[in-house]
Amino acid sequence: MTEVRLLVQRFNPFVDPKPKLVEYTVPKREGMTVLDALLYARDYLDHSIAVRFSCRQASCGSCGMKINGRPRLACYTQLDELRGDRVVAQPMDNFAIIKDLVADLDSFFLKHRQQMPYLIRSDAQEMENPTREYVMKPRELEEVLQFTYCIKCGLCTSSCPTVAMDSKFPGPQALAQAYRYLMDERDEGGEKRLEALDTTHGVWRCHFAGSCSFVCPKGVDPALGIQLLRRHVMTGKAPRKAGDGAKVVAPTPAERAVTSG
Amino acid sequence: MKESRLMLIQYSTAVVAVVLVAIHLIMQGVIYPYSTAISFDNILSIYRNGYYAVFLEALLVVVLVHGFNGVRIILHEFRQTAPWSTWVDIGTVLAIAVSVAYGTRTVILAVFGVVSG
Numbered sequence: 001m002t003e004v005r006l007l008v009q010r011f012n013p014f015v016d017p018k019p020k021l022v023e024y025t026v027p028k029r030e031g032m033t034v035l036d037a038l039l040y041a042r043d044y045l046d047h048s049i050a051v052r053f054s055c056r057q058a059s060c061g062s063c064g065m066k067i068n069g070r071p072r073l074a075c076y077t078q079l080d081e082l083r084g085d086r087v088v089a090q091p092m093d094n095f096a097i098i099k100d101l102v103a104d105l106d107s108f109f110l111k112h113r114q115q116m117p118y119l120i121r122s123d124a125q126e127m128e129n130p131t132r133e134y135v136m137k138p139r140e141l142e143e144v145l146q147f148t149y150c151i152k153c154g155l156c157t158s159s160c161p162t163v164a165m166d167s168k169f170p171g172p173q174a175l176a177q178a179y180r181y182l183m184d185e186r187d188e189g190g191e192k193r194l195e196a197l198d199t200t201h202g203v204w205r206c207h208f209a210g211s212c213s214f215v216c217p218k219g220v221d222p223a224l225g226i227q228l229l230r231r232h233v234m235t236g237k238a239p240r241k242a243g244d245g246a247k248v249v250a251p252t253p254a255e256r257a258v259t260s261g
Numbered sequence: 262m263k264e265s266r267l268m269l270i271q272y273s274t275a276v277v278a279v280v281l282v283a284i285h286l287i288m289q290g291v292i293y294p295y296s297t298a299i300s301f302d303n304i305l306s307i308y309r310n311g312y313y314a315v316f317l318e319a320l321l322v323v324v325l326v327h328g329f330n331g332v333r334i335i336l337h338e339f340r341q342t343a344p345w346s347t348w349v350d351i352g353t354v355l356a357i358a359v360s361v362a363y364g365t366r367t368v369i370l371a372v373f374g375v376v377s378g
Contacts, residue, residue, distance in 0.1 A: 168341045198265045200337050200346060234265050 004028045004079055006037050008049060009090040012099050019097075021088065022046075028079055034087060035063050035074035038101070050100035058217055061153030065101050066090040071155040071215045092158035108154050111170045114196070115178040120189025140185045147180035147225055149218040156212035156222050168201035172212035172222035175203055179225040182232060183239055190238020198233050206230075267330060274327035281320045288313075308371035321364040329357045 006026050011019035024041040035053055042049040051074070053063040058076040067077055068088050079087065095103035121127055150173060157163050157171040170178070175197070182193050197203040203226060212222040232239060289298040297303050307313050333353040337346060369375075 162338070165338045166341060198263050200264055201341060202264060204264050204268050205334075205338065234269060236263075236265065 002028045003085065004032075004037060005086045006041055007086065007088045008038070008041065008100065009088075010049070010100050011091075011097055013097060019090075028085075030080075032079050033075050034067050034072075034077045034079065034082075034089060037079060037087065038074060038089060050098070050102045052102045059151060061151035064092055064103070064153040064155045064158070066092055066158070071158045073153060073155070073217045076217050092154055094158045094160065094163045095154065103154065103158075105154055107167075108157055108171070108173070109152070111174040112152065112177060115170065115174045115181070116189065116193060116196070117177050117181060119181070119184060119187050120192065121186070122188055134186050136185050144180045144183045146220050147176050147222075150176060150180075150220050151218055153217065155215045155217065156220075159211040159215045161209050161211070162205050162207055166201055166205055169205045170197075170202065172206075172226065175206070175229060176220060176222035176225035178203075179229045182229065185241055188241075190232075191236075194233050194236060194238060197229065198236070203229050203233050271327060271330050271334075274323045274330070278320075278323045278327055281316070281323060284316070285320060305371055308368060309374070311372075314368055314372045318365060318368050321368070322361055325357055325360045325364070329353050329360070332356075 004026050006024045007021045008024060009019050010016070010022045024045050026037045026040050026045075028037075033056075035051075035056060038049065038051050039053075042051060051063070051065075053075060054060040055062070056075045058073050061073070063074040064071065065074055066072075066089070067074065068082055071092055074089070089101060091097050091101050092103045095105065095108065098104050119127075152173060154173065156173050156176075160169075160172055162169045163171045178193055178197060181187050182190055206223070206226045208223060208227065210223045213220070213224065216222065289295065293303065308317070330353065333349055336349045339345075
């Protein structure tokens with residue numbers, strides 16, 4: 001049986017003066033992921049290793065970390081795709097460390113919330129008690145589809161050089177979501193969204209390094225979203241929406257039942 | 262002023278500066294022989310050509326606005342406190358104003374013959 005040398009960065013900010021790498025030898029099996037190796041080390045070698053995970057299938061975004069220097073999802077990285085038998089697991093950059101590999105994502109989710117990641121509409125009554133189904137045409141969906149794949153793992157933000165410098169910069173994830181909702185045919189809060197982005201530390205601070213798009217495990221291209229967002233922020237005009245036709249087109253299930261009945 | 266307006270100025274001045282600097286280099290390096298282009302008398306004669314004086318003043322303004330606005334952006338990334346932001350913005354406006362005034366003074370002195378060879 002082959003083995004892998006797993007070096008885990010250990011750090012408890014309340015106890016340790018600085019982080020240190022601790023080596024664990026883990027038996028390797030076919031198809032084993034870095035998360036599997038970490039859980040083996042935690043279960044059989046050192047119970048005190050702190051690692052955050054949940055779905056184990058690249059859906060929840062909990063196990064984001066730096067693996068051999070590159071931000072990745074531990075559950076989505078097989079040991080076989082890494083060169084050599086030495087794997088270094090460290091917490092994501094640009095975040096405070098809670099313990100070992102667990103990063104503090106509070107600031108990340110705060111910036112996400114600041115982009116108002118929900119539909120803003122004037123018809124509050126209709127939103128509370130919708131009378132119809134609000135649908136998007138396939139072409140309209142294509143405009144934003146890739147950005148809806150974001151699982152909020154934080155890898156893009158941890159790789160962003162601007163976030164490393166500017167603590168007020170929203171980061172690629174938040175800006176990509178701002179674009180996603182700005183372009184949504186059902187949204188009416190365009191001007192409000194653009195105004196929130198047009199600040200000293202807003203959308204203009206992106207250097208277009210592109211590392212966010214490079215590390216995204218879901219194939220989202222936040223750098224593209226930011227550039228497209230800039231076009232609208234520059235003009236100050238929200239994208240033209242199709243209008244009433246796009247707002248309400250599909251009958252409610254009840255209406256459908258009556259029609260078909 | 263909104264950040265988008267400042268960035269529009271930044272991009273516009275960059276484009277204009279490329280054109281103006283290219284013209285300037287062609288004039289200095291190709292039309293005039295480079296060896297005499299930077300001689301004192303030649304520079305004075307350039308300033309005293311009205312069109313070229315206007316051209317140099319435009320180059321001065323465009324390059325200074327672009328340069329100092331760029332420094333402003335870099336400084337904003339260094340620190341994110343409110344006082345720092347305020348002082349960076351004030352400092353940028355002052356730096357542009359003083360530099361443009363000093364450069365314009367040189368152009369005016371040369372154009373009106375206060376400086377002579």
